[in-house]
Amino acid sequence: MTSLRVLLAVLLPSFCAALPLAADDGMWLLNNPPLAQLKERYGFEPTPAWLEHVQRASVRFNNGGSGSFASADGLIVTNHHVAADAIYKLSTQQRDLLKEGFLARTREEELKCVDLELNVLMSIEDVTAQVNAAVRPDMSAAEALAARDAAKAAIEKESLERTGLRSDIVTLYQGAQYHLYRYKVYTDVRLVFAPEEQAAFFGGDPDNFEYPRYNLDVTLVRAYEDGRPAQVAHYLKWNPAGTQEGDLVFLTGHPGATQRLITMAELEYARDVQVPGALRWLKSREVLLNAYAKRGPEHARRAQDEIRGIENSRKVYDGRIGGLLDPALIAAKQAEETALQQFAQDKPELGAADAWDKIAAAQQVIARHAVRTNFLENYQFNSDLFSVARRLVRAAAERTKPNGERLAEYRDSAKNTFELGLFSAKPIYTDLEQAKLEHYLTIMAMELGANDPVVQLALGGQSPSARAAELVAGTKVGDVAVRRELYAQDAAALARSADPMVQFALALDAQAREARKTIEQQGEVKSQAHARIARVRYAKDGDKVSPDATFTLRLSYGAVKGVDQGGQRVPAYTKMGGKFERAAERANTPPYDIPASWERAKAKLALDTPYNFISTNYSIGGNSGSPTINRAGEFIGIIFDGNIHTLVWNYAYTETQARSVSVDVRAILEAMRTVYGADALVAELLGGR
Numbered sequence: 001m002t003s004l005r006v007l008l009a010v011l012l013p014s015f016c017a018a019l020p021l022a023a024d025d026g027m028w029l030l031n032n033p034p035l036a037q038l039k040e041r042y043g044f045e046p047t048p049a050w051l052e053h054v055q056r057a058s059v060r061f062n063n064g065g066s067g068s069f070a071s072a073d074g075l076i077v078t079n080h081h082v083a084a085d086a087i088y089k090l091s092t093q094q095r096d097l098l099k100e101g102f103l104a105r106t107r108e109e110e111l112k113c114v115d116l117e118l119n120v121l122m123s124i125e126d127v128t129a130q131v132n133a134a135v136r137p138d139m140s141a142a143e144a145l146a147a148r149d150a151a152k153a154a155i156e157k158e159s160l161e162r163t164g165l166r167s168d169i170v171t172l173y174q175g176a177q178y179h180l181y182r183y184k185v186y187t188d189v190r191l192v193f194a195p196e197e198q199a200a201f202f203g204g205d206p207d208n209f210e211y212p213r214y215n216l217d218v219t220l221v222r223a224y225e226d227g228r229p230a231q232v233a234h235y236l237k238w239n240p241a242g243t244q245e246g247d248l249v250f251l252t253g254h255p256g257a258t259q260r261l262i263t264m265a266e267l268e269y270a271r272d273v274q275v276p277g278a279l280r281w282l283k284s285r286e287v288l289l290n291a292y293a294k295r296g297p298e299h300a301r302r303a304q305d306e307i308r309g310i311e312n313s314r315k316v317y318d319g320r321i322g323g324l325l326d327p328a329l330i331a332a333k334q335a336e337e338t339a340l341q342q343f344a345q346d347k348p349e350l351g352a353a354d355a356w357d358k359i360a361a362a363q364q365v366i367a368r369h370a371v372r373t374n375f376l377e378n379y380q381f382n383s384d385l386f387s388v389a390r391r392l393v394r395a396a397a398e399r400t401k402p403n404g405e406r407l408a409e410y411r412d413s414a415k416n417t418f419e420l421g422l423f424s425a426k427p428i429y430t431d432l433e434q435a436k437l438e439h440y441l442t443i444m445a446m447e448l449g450a451n452d453p454v455v456q457l458a459l460g461g462q463s464p465s466a467r468a469a470e471l472v473a474g475t476k477v478g479d480v481a482v483r484r485e486l487y488a489q490d491a492a493a494l495a496r497s498a499d500p501m502v503q504f505a506l507a508l509d510a511q512a513r514e515a516r517k518t519i520e521q522q523g524e525v526k527s528q529a530h531a532r533i534a535r536v537r538y539a540k541d542g543d544k545v546s547p548d549a550t551f552t553l554r555l556s557y558g559a560v561k562g563v564d565q566g567g568q569r570v571p572a573y574t575k576m577g578g579k580f581e582r583a584a585e586r587a588n589t590p591p592y593d594i595p596a597s598w599e600r601a602k603a604k605l606a607l608d609t610p611y612n613f614i615s616t617n618y619s620i621g622g623n624s625g626s627p628t629i630n631r632a633g634e635f636i637g638i639i640f641d642g643n644i645h646t647l648v649w650n651y652a653y654t655e656t657q658a659r660s661v662s663v664d665v666r667a668i669l670e671a672m673r674t675v676y677g678a679d680a681l682v683a684e685l686l687g688g689r
Helices: 004-017 035-042 048-057 080-090 128-133 141-163 264-293 297-324 327-346 355-378 384-398 412-422 430-448 453-459 464-474 480-487 491-495 500-541 577-585 596-604 644-650 665-674 679-687
Strands: 058-061 065-069 075-078 118-126 166-172 177-186 188-194 219-225 248-253 554-559 563-565 568-570 573-575 610-615 627-629 635-642 660-664
Touching: 035 554, 048 058, 048 118, 048 248, 058 075, 065 080, 065 248, 065 627, 075 635, 075 679, 080 188, 080 219, 080 297, 128 141, 128 177, 141 166, 141 177, 141 412, 141 500, 166 412, 177 219, 248 635, 264 297, 264 327, 264 355, 264 430, 297 327, 297 430, 297 644, 327 355, 327 500, 355 430, 355 500, 384 412, 384 430, 384 464, 384 480, 384 491, 384 500, 430 453, 430 464, 453 464, 453 500, 464 500, 491 500, 573 577, 577 596, 610 665, 635 644, 635 665, 660 665, 665 679
Parallel strands: none
Antiparallel strands: 058 065, 058 118, 065 075, 075 219, 118 177, 166 177, 188 219, 248 554, 248 627, 563 568, 573 610, 610 660, 627 635, 635 660
8 A cells, every 4th residue: 555655745746736726625615615616627516505405414413423314304324433422322231232233113212312412504604704803903812812702602692592503603714714603403312223333343443544445334313303303304315326436426524623724833733742642642542441441341342432432543643643744745835835925925915924923933832831731621631520520610610700701612602512411321430430540640740740730739649540549439420410419509619519529620720721721822823823824825826725624514525436556446336245255354353253143144135235435525534424425415325434545634635545435325225124124214214204
């Protein structure tokens, strides 16, 4: 397989050019689609009705993924790995739904998810002028941040109260634009169908980000309103004919984050500080959890969902650091930035000549505080119990403030989502919590230094082992009823609480808030500078570039297309029979073992059915579960991965070898009929009701 270094050498010319866009680049806003590019490249021009339909048929899973409505009765399809968190929370030692799979044969058998929130985008409004009007040129970074946050909070609150829809202001182009996204929210979500994890994640970590693949990475859930299946006007009809190589296909999903528009200073920070720190943290957690899982089958079950997530993230960051350390990518980014800077100098009326210096200075401050902020604020002590305690402590303090002065997650517009998470009945295992907290305190001391005052405060004069045992054994916040009682208390009452985890969160809160404040103020400096750079970019190239991903709905386009790897042509499609062939090559041993249900059905399966396929669509984490749709807006597959070459898509797009990977609609229907006997669900998927 071609290395990242070779890949980046191939993409260098298109990356240096950057604009206008080459090939199938872009994660486009639904209110600013790439009409000219689509018409020129594929002879297709989506209508406003087409765009509205696919927008309202698309679903955001608030735990970090995407999906789409599949019937008028609220049926939704997503990836198994997106729904795995919800499936894990419904599992027990006696009934492991991740391992066994699940099928509700009647509506009454559908299982209510513990704390899953789904969002459907209803409208987008540009509120850039209102947000920016709150900031005066003479304000300090701290004053500007406070003013901008207050303006955002006021707009979100007014929108929520007027429409009843979840209202979030989204920052685009690193601060050049602010859009108000309004969502219909579903919190009564029920599990309908999930295959065994081994069918969904066949090949496990070794095959992750590889191709060919043989995965049924699919799960069905249903949205309910007032105790009945939600009735929706917009859902994607399933086309059982699927696709052919060369077909134009689209994704409508919620990519999490990209860093296409960052400066060289920010790229170097990612290379030297951010990504290495993330990798150290992920790999230490992976070692801890794998050791815990080896204690026994039940330990393995408890840790498995978190292990899967860490394995995936670790592989992503491995790919990113490989790209960031490649001279070709750095040279390409430098060339692009130099061209923009020269354009800014030639047009001083744009007022952006010093914008890059402002960002570089802010980034230096962020770098000095990054590790402390991660361990005090961002990583949440790697403990569900601590996270609950912190949310209780901060909720009591924040609700005494005006709405516009609160931390974003405690504003009125976020209350419903906040309370859904706070009062989640997800299982919390105290032995796992203790192991994770002990590990955290140890790593924190190693990173910050054992004599650091914050480390000393956290340890409370004890070893990490003793301190973790004391906190986990003594706290009651794992009980949802106790949480409700504490949530009703004011800050003074909480300060008198005898709960050790609450007191732990209180003791560290001031330092954590200060660290967060420092980073956010520097973020405001960067946002103002990026807004000026965006003016330069627009003056130079127009609006032919999409904003970086923000976990909001985007449209990408591409073609079903095979790939050349190692001098061999890899076809666009795999076949269902290939799963059995791959298992036989690996002696049917994990992670290449065939589930018993598939072995029983093998003789009846149409083994030449297309299983997975690849396309040039631009996707990244968060796109998982995005529907792959055709020109008619019909469902013909679902994204679940990318090959190894997509890992640099965080910084640069290429279609030379990078491909998104989808499950084919034909395989989903064949497996549901033949392996799982889900004929009623198939009828609903094909009939729309």
